[in-house]
Amino acid sequence: MKDFIAGLPKCELHLHIEGTLEPALKLELARRNGLELPYASADEVRAAYAFDDLPSFLRIYYEGMQVLRTEPDFYDLAMAYLRKAAEQNVRYAEIFFDPQAHTSRGVPFGVVISGLRRALMDAEARLGVRAQLIMCFLRDFQAEYAMATLLESLPYKEWIVGVGLDSDEKGNPPVKFAAVYERARQEGYLLTMHCDVDQDDSIEHIRQAVEDIGVNRVDHGINILEDQRLVEVVLERGMGLTCCPISNGYVTDSMKAEGIRKLMDLGVRVTINSDDPAYFAGYVGENLEALQASLQLAPEELAQLERNAFEITWLPRHVKDSYL
Ligand code: HPA
Numbered sequence: 652m653k654d655f656i657a658g659l660p661k662c663e664l665h666l667h668i669e670g671t672l673e674p675a676l677k678l679e680l681a682r683r684n685g686l687e688l689p690y691a692s693a694d695e696v697r698a699a700y701a702f703d704d705l706p707s708f709l710r711i712y713y714e715g716m717q718v719l720r721t722e723p724d725f726y727d728l729a730m731a732y733l734r735k736a737a738e739q740n741v742r743y744a745e746i747f748f749d750p751q752a753h754t755s756r757g758v759p760f761g762v763v764i765s766g767l768r769r770a771l772m773d774a775e776a777r778l779g780v781r782a783q784l785i786m787c788f789l790r791d792f793q794a795e796y797a798m799a800t801l802l803e804s805l806p807y808k809e810w811i812v813g814v815g816l817d818s819d820e821k822g823n824p825p826v827k828f829a830a831v832y833e834r835a836r837q838e839g840y841l842l843t844m845h846c847d848v849d850q851d852d853s854i855e856h857i858r859q860a861v862e863d864i865g866v867n868r869v870d871h872g873i874n875i876l877e878d879q880r881l882v883e884v885v886l887e888r889g890m891g892l893t894c895c896p897i898s899n900g901y902v903t904d905s906m907k908a909e910g911i912r913k914l915m916d917l918g919v920r921v922t923i924n925s926d927d928p929a930y931f932a933g934y935v936g937e938n939l940e941a942l943q944a945s946l947q948l949a950p951e952e953l954a955q956l957e958r959n960a961f962e963i964t965w966l967p968r969h970v971k972d973s974y975l
Pocket residue numbers: 667670705712817818819845847898926927
């Protein structure tokens with residue numbers, strides 16, 4: 652089964668590039684940028700990763716990314732992920748980045764996206780992994796800052812396929828960003844947003860994302876099972892969910908494998924992804940292995956999960972078809 656999963660052509664649709672910053676690279680970038688970190692080794696960095704919910708994870712995630720300063724830093728970050736992706740037979744990835752996590756500490760938008768873009772181009776040419784960028788807004792910042800970021804992105808529009816929404820969901824519902832999403836749609840961006848697992852208002856947030864904002868897909872979104880009507884809306888529209896089993900196990904009480912099973916049985920286009928693999932210790936291959944071990948999935952079911960992912964990618968139809 653391990654070999655089958657390793658050989659399966661994969662597609663990753665829920666991956667925060669800042670969440671791929673491995674401890675060794677974190678130390679190297681700190682050294683390169685003349686920053687003092689309170690850790691002497693990669694093991695020490697990892698030993699400090701203590702989280703059991705979304706806010707405790709996010710604190711460590713934002714602290715970690717402060718070593719990212721220059722265009723080559725962002726290039727090296729993305730290239731390291733894309734090399735790992737190629738090793739795991741990931742053929743295509745849609746990659747989130749969090750510009751406000753960098754602009755808010757003085758790193759220009761252009762520095763961030765130029766480094767990421769250069770890595771994507773090199774990876775396609777040298778590794779055969781294709782990827783596109785999704786710009787995420789931080790939902791615990793004001794909507795005005797998201798709008799300013801959206802406007803700042805417009806000169807780079809050709810490099811960004813869509814927008815997302817992440818960070819701390821508590822008290823930050825989708826409708827807070829209704830105007831930002833409307834403008835993003837007008838600009839030609841495709842739309843997704845996080846509706847994280849087991850939040851205070853998960854089902855209402857999913858309803859807002861699907862019905863009020865009209866997103867093209869939902870990130871996480873497993874709590875949709877609480878409302879049969881919404882499941883039917885998603886089925887009718889052929890919408891996908893980007894689920895992240897290992898991540899779920901860190902920020903909630905379980906991987907939510909049974910929920911994923913139910914969604915698969917209902918015919919929802921569920922996909923399996925890694926979220927923040929450097930923090931949750933599992934890339935997409937390990938996520939598929941963990942889910943398979945929990946649900947005893949057959950090879951055909953694993954292949955179907957990858958077909959779901961290729962089907963809901965934001966690629967032109969003819970490119971999508973070349974993967975299916
Ligand atoms: N949820 C919300 N914000 C995030 C996540 C996540 O899973 N990963 C990185 N930022």
